[in-house]
Amino acid sequence: MAARMLIDGAPADQVPALDRGLAYGDGLFESIRFVGAVAPLWPRHMRRLDESCARLRIPVPDTVQLWREALVAIHDMPQSVLRITVTRGVGERGYALPALPRPMRVVAAFAPPQVVDSAYVHGVRMRVCDLRLAEQPLLAGMKHLNRLEQVLARAEWNDPAIAEGVLCDSHDRVISATMANLFAVVDGVLLTPALDRCGVAGVARAEVLATYPQAQVGELTLDALLGASEVFLSSSVRGIVPVHSLGEQSYAPGALTRQLQLHWHNLGFSMEQDG
Known part of the structure; x- marks a missing residue:
């Protein structure tokens, strides 16, 4: 099955060409295993995401909002892997940090990998x-x-x-x-x-x-x-x-x-x- 994807909370499958995550790898991601609507290690994932955003000086996303979007993405999937990607967002050309960053978040659900x-x-x-x-x-x-x-x-x-x-x-x-x-x-x-x-x-x-x-x-x-x-x-x-x-x-x-x-x-x- 194809991935179910939300970008900034809306169903979409394309990101802006000038997003810094695409241009410079300026962002983070988490791959989270779900069993039904339960993610046993969710708190650990959110803790790492929070700490890493702080280290990279990317505004920390709202974890409650991420959870709501995760449930939309994994709906009716008995087993899934949810990937949360957070980038610094669109910025002008060059490495300098945007004065007012507007992070982009991508929440996508996939079927789990096959392991014998x-x-x-x-x-x-x-x-x-x-x-x-x-x-x-x-x-x-x-x-x-x-x-x-x-x-x-x-x-x-x-x-x-x-x-x-x-x-x-x-x-x-x-x-x-x-x-x-x-x-x-x-x-x-x-x-x-x-x-x-x-x-x-x-x-x-x-x-x-x-x-x-x-x-x-x-x-x-x-x-x-x-x-x-x-x-x-x-x-x-x-x-x-x-x-x-x-x-x-x-x-x-x-x-x-x-x-x-x-x-x-x-x-x-x-x-x-x-x-």
Whole structure:
């Protein structure tokens, strides 16, 4: 089915050619999983959107208004992914911020991505990407509109058996996957990379860290990742997905991965995502 889309609250499928989101990537987005009319992680998404708008100096949208528009977009969809895009709006040519910005919001509902059931049971295959993420602390953590690094990283392979790629920074520190955050159990400790230099601080990642406070956030090397006893991905759209292999290294979904999958299920999401 085609996406259902509202632009500034009205049904539409086109944006102004001079919008700064289109011209400069000057904006943010959130991808929110709905089950019927329920979005279990909505508060976390709105918190990240609010904090990121403040960092970019974009006026924060009215979250009550966004919720009303979300319900219109996902109406009668048993499972959906809602994308909220907020840009700085139309501006004059040039990088200078508009004196009186008029942000544009796009609320669009899509059918969820298809993920085979076996991915949640046995895990997925990954590879290490050649692309290295650039470091920019001023943008680190945000889900801003410039995703060219992820686009180029995903273009590195076309083997359908490989579901994801590991992204490292210029110092070969592991940061994330192309569309998800990454966790590894190393020497019995759950680790996830720090994202103060680059990468997206995912909403599902925040949920895992809140659920399992023993987890540590810090540097994760590729060698440590390859030596981990279990590895999994976190995504607000796909949930908790075990990693079966990374290149020639194999893993088995462990007890902690299963525990967090159960937590995801108890939030209101199905284990298989019904996608």
